[in-house]
Amino acid sequence: MKGERFKVKIHCKKCGERFILRGIMDEQGHIETGFRQCICNNKDAFNIETDD
Numbered sequence: 104m105k106g107e108r109f110k111v112k113i114h115c116k117k118c119g120e121r122f123i124l125r126g127i128m129d130e131q132g133h134i135e136t137g138f139r140q141c142i143c144n145n146k147d148a149f150n151i152e153t154d155d
């Protein structure tokens with residue numbers, strides 16, 4: 104739901120690193136976490152799961 108906070112799990116497809124962040128759903132249904140890139144500099148190849 105819009106404005107709702109939930110846990111987001113991000114898994115880097117390049118190096119396998121996992122991150123757990125807090126995300127917020129915006130009005131378009133996009134999940135905003137503030138996450139920009141992995142420690143391996145990957146910015147594009149991620150698996151993203153949400154716990155709600």
Ligand SMILES: [Zn+2]
Binds near residue numbers: 116117
């Ligand atoms: Zn990575």
